[in-house]
Amino acid sequence: MGSRNFDLGARDMKAAGRIALEEGMQSFSSIDTMADRWNLFVDYVREHHGFGRMELITSDVVMAYGEILADRVTEGELEASTAQNYISAVNRVLELARGDQHLTMSPTRDCGIPMRENIAKINQFVTIKEHNDWLFSVDPTLRIMLRLQRAFGLRFEESAKFDARDAYSYSHRGPVPIVNGTKGGRPRQVPIWKGSQSETLNAARMHQGTHHSLIPEGMSYEEFRRHCYRVATANGIRFHRERHSYACQRYKDLVGAECPVMAAIPHGEAHIEWLAVQLRKSLDVARERDRKAREQIAQELGHNRIEVTNAYLG
Secondary structure: OOOHHHHOOOOOHHHHHHHHHHHHOOOHHHHHHHHHHHHHHHHHHHHHOOOOOHHHOOHHHHHHHHHHHHHHHHOOOOOHHHHHHHHHHHHHHHHHHHOOOOOOOOOOOOOOOOOOOOOOOOOOOOOHHHHHHHHHHOOHHHHHHHHHHHHHOOOHHHHHOOOOOOHHHHHHHOOEEEOOOOHHHOOEEEOOOOHHHHHHHHHHHHHHOOOOOOOOOOOOHHHHHHHHHHHHHHHOOOOHHHHHHHHHHHHHHHHOOOOHHHHOOOOOHHHHHHHHHHHOOOHHHHHHHHHHHHHHHHHHHOOOOHHHHHHHHO
C-alpha cells in the first residue's frame, strides 16, 4: 500500500493530519482549530472502524462519521454549524494529504447534517421494505435492537441496554419504562399503542433470556457498540433513522395526519393549513392538535422540548 499516511512523516494519524495542515495552510490559529477537529475524527475511526492509517479512510467512513454528528445535532447535543465545521476539517486534511478531493463530503447533502435552522427538511423515515432489508442483513441481536428502536423510539445505547425480562407485563399493562442508557440518566415511559410493540417486546424477551440486557455476556458495551457500528456501516444502516420513524408514525397516530417531513409540506403555517383541511377542523384546532402531539412525542423520545422534536417531524 506504499508509505503509511501518504508519506507525511508520521505513523500516527493525528500527527500526520497536523503535518498536512502545516504544509498546506498559513494561519497557525486555523491549523490548531482544524487539527483539534481532525483529532476527533481519528478517535472515531479508531473506536468504530479499528484502523490507524489514512489510506484506509473511504467515503463511507467519512459519511458514517457525519451521520453520527447529524444524530447529535438532531438530539440537541451539538450545534449544526459545529458539526458542519467538523466535517469541513476532515475534508481539508484528507484533501491536503491525498492531493485530491475524491473523499470530500458535503456536510448537509452527504451526511444529513441539518442547516443552521434545526427543523427537519429531509425525510429520514425508514420504509417497511428498507427496515426488513436491514433486519435480513444483520445478526439476531442487532435485529432485535433495530425493532426496539423503531417500536419505541430508542437511541442506540437504550436499545442495547434494554432489559426485556419483564416484557410480558409491559405488553399487557404498559407503559414501557426506558431506564438504562438514557441521556443524562433521565428515565421515561413509552406507551403501548400498537400491536407490533408487544410483538417486539416478546421477541426481545425470548432472545435476551436471563441476561440483564441485549449486550452479549463477556462483551463490554464499548466492544459491542464498535461491532454494531461496523455491521451498520457495512450494510448502509443508520440506527437513528428508526427513531425518526417512530416519531413520524407516532405523530400520525396522535394527530390523524402526516407530519411536515412525511407530507412534504414546510413546517409552520403551511402545514397547519394543510392539517386543517385533512382533519376537517379549524386552524386553531389543527394548531393545538399539532402542538400537543409534539409535546407528547418530545416526552416519549426523552427530549421534553418541542424544538428538538421539530428536528424529527419538520
